[in-house]
Amino acid sequence: MFDTIQHEPVLSVQHLSKRFGPGCSSCDEQKLPSNICAACGTIWACKDMTFDLFQGEILGIVGESGSGKSTLMRCLHFEQEATRGAVYMRDYDQRSTDTLTISRQEKQYIKDHVLGLVYQNPWEGLRMDFSSGGNIAEKLIAADYRHVRTIDQRAEELLEKVDIPIERMSECPRYFSGGMQQRVQISKALANQPPLLFLDEVTTGLDLSVQAKVLDLIRMLQREFHVSILIVSHDLSVIRMLADRTMVLKDGDIIETGLTDQILEDPQHPYTQLLVQSLI
Amino acid sequence: MSARIECHHVTKTFELHQKETRTLRGCEDISFTVNPGEFAGITGKSGAGKSTILKTLYRTYLPTSGHMYYRSNSTGTIDLAQASEQEILYLRKNEIGYVSQFLKIMPRVTALETVMESLLEMGYSPGEARSEGSAMLYQFDLPEYLWDTYPDTFSGGEKLKLNLAKAMVKQPALLLLDEPTASLDEHSKAYVKHMIHQLKEAGTTMIGIFHDLTFMDTVVDKKYHMKEGKLTGTEEALELNRND
Numbered sequence: 001m002f003d004t005i006q007h008e009p010v011l012s013v014q015h016l017s018k019r020f021g022p023g024c025s026s027c028d029e030q031k032l033p034s035n036i037c038a039a040c041g042t043i044w045a046c047k048d049m050t051f052d053l054f055q056g057e058i059l060g061i062v063g064e065s066g067s068g069k070s071t072l073m074r075c076l077h078f079e080q081e082a083t084r085g086a087v088y089m090r091d092y093d094q095r096s097t098d099t100l101t102i103s104r105q106e107k108q109y110i111k112d113h114v115l116g117l118v119y120q121n122p123w124e125g126l127r128m129d130f131s132s133g134g135n136i137a138e139k140l141i142a143a144d145y146r147h148v149r150t151i152d153q154r155a156e157e158l159l160e161k162v163d164i165p166i167e168r169m170s171e172c173p174r175y176f177s178g179g180m181q182q183r184v185q186i187s188k189a190l191a192n193q194p195p196l197l198f199l200d201e202v203t204t205g206l207d208l209s210v211q212a213k214v215l216d217l218i219r220m221l222q223r224e225f226h227v228s229i230l231i232v233s234h235d236l237s238v239i240r241m242l243a244d245r246t247m248v249l250k251d252g253d254i255i256e257t258g259l260t261d262q263i264l265e266d267p268q269h270p271y272t273q274l275l276v277q278s279l280i
Numbered sequence: 281m282s283a284r285i286e287c288h289h290v291t292k293t294f295e296l297h298q299k300e301t302r303t304l305r306g307c308e309d310i311s312f313t314v315n316p317g318e319f320a321g322i323t324g325k326s327g328a329g330k331s332t333i334l335k336t337l338y339r340t341y342l343p344t345s346g347h348m349y350y351r352s353n354s355t356g357t358i359d360l361a362q363a364s365e366q367e368i369l370y371l372r373k374n375e376i377g378y379v380s381q382f383l384k385i386m387p388r389v390t391a392l393e394t395v396m397e398s399l400l401e402m403g404y405s406p407g408e409a410r411s412e413g414s415a416m417l418y419q420f421d422l423p424e425y426l427w428d429t430y431p432d433t434f435s436g437g438e439k440l441k442l443n444l445a446k447a448m449v450k451q452p453a454l455l456l457l458d459e460p461t462a463s464l465d466e467h468s469k470a471y472v473k474h475m476i477h478q479l480k481e482a483g484t485t486m487i488g489i490f491h492d493l494t495f496m497d498t499v500v501d502k503k504y505h506m507k508e509g510k511l512t513g514t515e516e517a518l519e520l521n522r523n524d
Contacts, residue, residue: 005370270297
């Protein structure tokens with residue numbers, strides 16, 4: 001797997017834009033000085049974003065709040081409809097169809113078989129009143145697992161990997177701590193072994209020691225399963241630790257992309273320089 | 281191209297956008313050639329641009345102009361100045377190592393795991409990685425009771441040894457060393473010297489920055505001096521050292 005240079009992306013995003021608002025003739029997003037159109041008040045959360053994600057790589061996405069990080073993730077996960085652009089996925093159909101144009105059923109197929117998304121807030125990714133095991137089973141059933149035995153075994157295996165005691169499998173995540181909820185959410189997202197994983201601020205707001213456990217888990221995933229990961233974080237030390245490459249977002253634009261150490265030690269864009277200098 | 285690395289007129293400047301834009305010199309018009317199994321030493325005052333050259337070769341810094349032709353074992357000759365990020369990531373995993381005086385450690389990863397990780401990412405099995413990693417730590421004389429501890433508690437010298445072990449275990453084709461003996465005692469330096477000779481015999485090309493000139497003279501084949509961002513002269517080291 002590591003013997004070759006990766007030329008074929010697993011995910012290819014081209015000219016993706018997302019607008020909130022009606023849009024008008026004067027708000028061609030590529031010419032706006034910020035992400036708000038002065039004429040009609042439309043917000044362009046993502047402006048003409050183009051990038052590739054390669055096999056087994058962790059691509060970090062950094063930027064302040066409002067820079068378009070989460071909107072990008074949600075467009076890629078079909079939760080929000082992109083205004084323009086195209087997204088191709090190797091594990092769907094070898095990148096031959098723009099997945100933004102396919103039917104709702106096909107999108108659901110991709111969500112069940114190709115993608116995993118972990119939200120900053122576990123409440124978005126979990127059913128809080130289902131058991132932890134039940135949460136995982138739900139995902140597995142969606143991915144065409146049929147045998148009750150296999151589903152139980154797989155759920156146990158996953159929860160063990162994220163350090164949730166098996167005897168708590170039948171409890172609802174509602175009664176878990178934030179860190180435990182986050183780990184259940186990660187194991188749910190991984191249940192069907194998606195080749196592509198999107199992580200949205202998964203360590204934000206967690207205790208340091210819990211944060212460390214989640215980071216360990218992410219590194220293990222990459223090493224053992226060669227999952228390709230997009231990780232959004234405003235924490236540069238998380239990015240430094242995990243990401244091979246990093247993309248910097250500002251006002252809906254990708255202003256800089258590079259090797260993570262290069263972004264941190266030789267940032268080119270004034271905003272990236274400011275960001276790195278602010279690191280304590 | 282028979283050389284391992286050929287730099288042609290490499291220049292690196294930094295543009296800092298603060299209140300006003302300022303341009304800082306890193307290194308200027310650097311050209312040199314290093315062959316397989318050869319060790320080039322760079323000397324000069326702090327701020328002369330020595331580390332800039334190494335970081336530019338490793339692409340932690342983006343070169344401003346010039347070419348850095350590297351002869352890869354697997355992909356043929358490639359200009360590191362133009363190479364894609366995917367190519368650089370591949371070369372870092374498999375062929376080009378970089379050791380600085382500062383250890384970048386992963387939290388909660390033990391010393392042995394740190395070295396094993398270098399091999400795992402090259403595709404070694406966990407078993408092979410464990411045995412080769414242990415052998416490497418043993419060669420560097422890192423006490424065995426430290427292997428399963430987290431390196432953030434290590435002394436400066438121990439960290440440096442671990443850093444060297446982590447890079448050298450890959451038997452890289454090109455190894456960049458930024459003061460590889462900075463915080464080592466005489467005893468440890470002897471181990472480093474031994475390892476450097478072993479790697480040279482195996483064909484590893486090295487470029488190193490030194491303040492310890494006595495040590496440098498025992499390992500390098502040629503020396504470059506830097507002043508204000510420029511190479512000011514080259515000198516072949518004594519023939520004696522080559523056969524040392």
